[in-house]
Amino acid sequence: MKGLIGLFLILVSQISVAVEQAETIFKQLAPSLYQIRLIDKASGEKSSIGSGFQISSDGLIATNYHVISSFARHPEKYRIEYLDNKGNKALLTLKSIDVINDLALVKREVDGEMPFFEISQSIPVKGEELYSLGNPHDLGMIVVPGTYNGLKKESFNDRIHFTGSVNSGMSGGPVVNKDTQVVGVNVATSGNQIGFLVPHDKLLALISQYQQGDLLTIDEQMESQLLANQKELVETLLKSDWQLKKLGEGLIPTIDVPFIRCWGESNADKDDALIMLAVANCSLDENTYIASNFFTGSLEMEYRFMQAKKLTDTKFYQLFQRQIARVMPGNKAGKDDVSEFECQHDIIMPEHQKINNKAVFCTRAYKGFSDLYDVIYLGVSIDRHDQALLSHFTFAGISQKSAQAFTKKFMESVSWK
Amino acid sequence: MEIIIEEISRGQKLLGRHKFNKNSISIGRGYHSDIILSDPHVCAEHLSIEFDGENWRVVDLNSINGCFLGEGKKPANGHIIHSGDVVTIGKSQIRIVFPHHPVVDSITLSPFENLINLTKQPLVLTINVVIFALLTGWMFFLNNPKEVNFTQLFVPAVGITLMFAIWPAAVALVSHLTKHDARVFTQLGICFVFYNLSWVIDFLEALVNFNTSSQSFMPHLIIVLPIALAFCLFWLNCHIGFHMSKVRRVVVAASLTTLLFGGTFLIQLSKKPEFSVRPQFNSTLLTPNFMLAPSNNVDEFIENSNDLFKHVQATKNKDE
Numbered sequence: 001m002k003g004l005i006g007l008f009l010i011l012v013s014q015i016s017v018a019v020e021q022a023e024t025i026f027k028q029l030a031p032s033l034y035q036i037r038l039i040d041k042a043s044g045e046k047s048s049i050g051s052g053f054q055i056s057s058d059g060l061i062a063t064n065y066h067v068i069s070s071f072a073r074h075p076e077k078y079r080i081e082y083l084d085n086k087g088n089k090a091l092l093t094l095k096s097i098d099v100i101n102d103l104a105l106v107k108r109e110v111d112g113e114m115p116f117f118e119i120s121q122s123i124p125v126k127g128e129e130l131y132s133l134g135n136p137h138d139l140g141m142i143v144v145p146g147t148y149n150g151l152k153k154e155s156f157n158d159r160i161h162f163t164g165s166v167n168s169g170m171s172g173g174p175v176v177n178k179d180t181q182v183v184g185v186n187v188a189t190s191g192n193q194i195g196f197l198v199p200h201d202k203l204l205a206l207i208s209q210y211q212q213g214d215l216l217t218i219d220e221q222m223e224s225q226l227l228a229n230q231k232e233l234v235e236t237l238l239k240s241d242w243q244l245k246k247l248g249e250g251l252i253p254t255i256d257v258p259f260i261r262c263w264g265e266s267n268a269d270k271d272d273a274l275i276m277l278a279v280a281n282c283s284l285d286e287n288t289y290i291a292s293n294f295f296t297g298s299l300e301m302e303y304r305f306m307q308a309k310k311l312t313d314t315k316f317y318q319l320f321q322r323q324i325a326r327v328m329p330g331n332k333a334g335k336d337d338v339s340e341f342e343c344q345h346d347i348i349m350p351e352h353q354k355i356n357n358k359a360v361f362c363t364r365a366y367k368g369f370s371d372l373y374d375v376i377y378l379g380v381s382i383d384r385h386d387q388a389l390l391s392h393f394t395f396a397g398i399s400q401k402s403a404q405a406f407t408k409k410f411m412e413s414v415s416w417k
Numbered sequence: 418m419e420i421i422i423e424e425i426s427r428g429q430k431l432l433g434r435h436k437f438n439k440n441s442i443s444i445g446r447g448y449h450s451d452i453i454l455s456d457p458h459v460c461a462e463h464l465s466i467e468f469d470g471e472n473w474r475v476v477d478l479n480s481i482n483g484c485f486l487g488e489g490k491k492p493a494n495g496h497i498i499h500s501g502d503v504v505t506i507g508k509s510q511i512r513i514v515f516p517h518h519p520v521v522d523s524i525t526l527s528p529f530e531n532l533i534n535l536t537k538q539p540l541v542l543t544i545n546v547v548i549f550a551l552l553t554g555w556m557f558f559l560n561n562p563k564e565v566n567f568t569q570l571f572v573p574a575v576g577i578t579l580m581f582a583i584w585p586a587a588v589a590l591v592s593h594l595t596k597h598d599a600r601v602f603t604q605l606g607i608c609f610v611f612y613n614l615s616w617v618i619d620f621l622e623a624l625v626n627f628n629t630s631s632q633s634f635m636p637h638l639i640i641v642l643p644i645a646l647a648f649c650l651f652w653l654n655c656h657i658g659f660h661m662s663k664v665r666r667v668v669v670a671a672s673l674t675t676l677l678f679g680g681t682f683l684i685q686l687s688k689k690p691e692f693s694v695r696p697q698f699n700s701t702l703l704t705p706n707f708m709l710a711p712s713n714n715v716d717e718f719i720e721n722s723n724d725l726f727k728h729v730q731a732t733k734n735k736d737e
Contacts, residue, residue, distance in 0.1 A: 274563070321700055343631065345631045346632070349713070350714070
C-alpha cells in the first residue's frame with residue numbers, strides 16, 4: 001500500500017512539474033508570440049487568423065504560408081497585421097515564402113532590440129516532450145504539451161509527427177523543446193492528438209536564404225519552388241521501382257515509395273452485378289496549398305479491371321463508355337487559377353504489344369505560373385471482348401517535361417498478363 | 418365573251434372558280450346573283466362585271482361597303498379590268514382572269530415519287546416503325562447498368578416512337594389546314610425512314626470517332642451527315658405536303674434545318690458554364706470488332722502532346 005501511495009505521489013509531482021514547465025515557457029516566450037491576422041481592406045474585418053513567432057531581434061516573424069496565402073495571392077485586397085500579448089496591433093510586411101513547406105516570413109517595425117525565439121540546431125529524440133504554442137479559435141495564446149514521434153514516413157516533404165492537439169488557428173505557431181528552442185512549426189492536424197509540424201531545418205533554410213538577400217518576388221519564389229519540387233518528385237518517382245501487380249487479368253504498376261499508398265476494392269460479393277469490378281487506387285496523400293480551393297502537387301492513380309458476366313460485348317462497352325466520360329481532376333481549382341482542360345486521344349499500343357488502348361490525355365495550365373500544368377491520363381483497353389482494363393492518373397502542378405516523362409512510363413507499364 | 422372569276426381567300430388560296438360566257442356577271446349575296454358570296458359584308462346586289470364590246474368594267478351597284486382594287490383603298494367602280502386583277506368586296510376577294518391568261522410551267526413528276534409512295538405502303542411503314550421502336554428499346558437496354566425486363570424497355574420505346582410520330586402528323590395537319598392534300602401516311606413513312614437512317618448515321622459517327630485520333634479531321638466532316646439528313650427530310654416534308662416552288666422548298670428546308678441545329682447549338686451554348694472543371698474528350702467506345710484503324714505507339718502520342726501543351730499555353734495567355 002505504501003508503495004502504491006508513493007507511486008501516486010510521484011505521478012502527481014511529475015504532472016505538476018509538466019504544468020509548471022509549460023507555465024514558465026509561456027511566460028518567457030509570450031512577448032515573442034503573435035496572432036497573425038489577415039484584414040480585408042474593404043470591410044476592415046479579419047478574414048483569417050493564425051499564429052506567428054519572432055525569430056530575430058529586428059522583428060522577423062515566422063508563420064505558415066497558408067495563414068497569409070490570401071495576401072500573397074491578392075496583396076491589393078488584404079493587409080497583414082499582428083496582435084501581440086499586450087494587445088498591440090501593427091502592420092506586417094511579407095518578406096519571403098516557402099510554399100512547399102508552408103512557411104512564410106513577415107516583418108514588423110521594432111523600436112529596439114526585442115526578445116525572440118531561438119531555433120534549435122538539433123533534431124529532437126523520439127518521445128521527447130515538446131510544447132506547441134498558438135492561438136486556437138481566437139481564444140488567446142495557449143501552450144499544448146505533446147510528444148515528438150519522428151518524421152512522417154508517408155510524406156514526400158518532411159513533416160514531424162507530433163502527438164498533441166494542434167488546432168486551427170495554431171497554424172504558424174512554434175513548437176519548442178524544454179530549452180525553449182524551436183524544433184518545428186505547427187502546420188496541420190489529422191484528428192485527435194495527431195498533429196503535423198514543419199521541421200526546424202526548413203525554417204533555417206528559409207531564413208538563411210532570406211538573409212542572403214533573395215531578390216525574387218513572392219510569385220517568382222512560389223513558381224520556382226513549385227517547379228523545383230515537382231521536378232524532384234517526378235525524378236524520384238521515375239527512379240523508383242515500378243512494381244507490376246496483378247489486377248484481374250491485367251498488370252498494373254505501383255510505385256514502390258513510402259509516400260504513395262494503395263487501396264483496393266471489388267464487387268466480388270455482389271452475385272447479381274452485371275460486371276465484375278476490381279479497383280486499385282494509389283495516391284500521394286500530399287497537397288501543396290496555394291490558396292483555398294487551389295491545392296497542387298497531388299498524384300492519384302486508379303486502375304479498374306472489369307469482366308462482363310451476364311451481358312453482351314456491345315452493352316459491356318456501352319456501359320464502359322458511360323463510366324469513362326465522368327473523369328474529374330483531383331483538385332478543385334477555379335477559373336482564376338487554371339485554364340480549361342484540353343484533350344487529345346488516340347489508339348495506342350505500347351512497344352510490348354500486349355495491350356491496345358484508347359488513350360486520352362488532357363491538360364490545363366496554371367495562370368500566373370509558367371510551365372505548371374494539371375494533367376489527366378486515361379487508358380482504356382479495347383482489345384478484349386468481355387474484359388477491360390482502365391488505367392488512369394491525375395497529376396497536379398507539374399511541368400510539361402515531367403508530365404510527358406511520367407505519362408510515357410505509365411503508359412508503357414500497363415498491360416495484360 | 419368568256420371570263421373566269423375566282424373566289425380567293427385573303428391568303429391567296431383558291432376557294433372556287435367560275436367560267437362564264439356572257440357579257441354581264443352579277444356578284445352579291447342574293448341568290449339570283451351569278452356568283453353568290455356568303456360574306457355578310459357583301460350586299461345582295463353588290464357589283465356586276467360588264468363587257469362593253471371592248472373592255473370588261475367593274476360596276477358598283479351602290480353597295481354599302483363598296484369594292485376596291487386589290488388590297489388598296491382605290492375604288493374599283495368603272496375600272497377597266499386586266500387579266501389577273503383582284504377586287505375586294507366586303508371582306509372577300511375575287512380574281513378576274515381572261516382565258517388567255519398565262520399559267521406557270523407544269524412541274525415534272527419527281528422520279529422519287531414511286532419511292533416516296535412505297536414508304537406509305539402499310540407493310541413498309543409498319544416495318545420502319547417497328548425497326549425504330551426496336552432500336553430505341555435497344556439503346557435503352559444498352560445504357561441501363563442494371564438488368565431490365567421487357568416492360569421497362571417497352572414503355573420508353575413505344576413512348577419515344579409516338580413522340581417521333583408527332584412531327585409527320587403535325588406537317589400533315591398543317592398541309593391539310595392550308596388546303597393541301599394531308600398525305601399523313603406518306604409523311605409518316607418518309608419520316609420513319611429518315612429516323613432509321615439517322616440511327617445508321619449515329620453508328621457511322623461512333624465508328625469514326627472510335628477509330629480516329631484527335632488529330633484526324635474525319636470527325637469534323639462526319640458532322641455534316643446528320644445536317645444533310647435533316648435537310649433532306651424537311652425538303653421531302655415540303656415536297657409531299659405542299660405545292661411550292663423549288664426555291665421556296667429549299668429555303669423552307671434550310672430554315673428548318675438551321676432552326677433545329679442552330680437552336681440545339683444555342684441551347685448548349687446557354688447551358689455551358691463559364692468555367693468547366695471537367696475535361697471534355699471523345700469517350701466513344703465500341704467493341705473490338707469495330708476497331709479498324711492501326712494503333713500508334715506511345716512515343717508518337719507523347720510527341721503529339723507537345724502541340725496540346727502549346728495550345729493550352731496559348732489559351733491561358735489569352736485569358737490572362
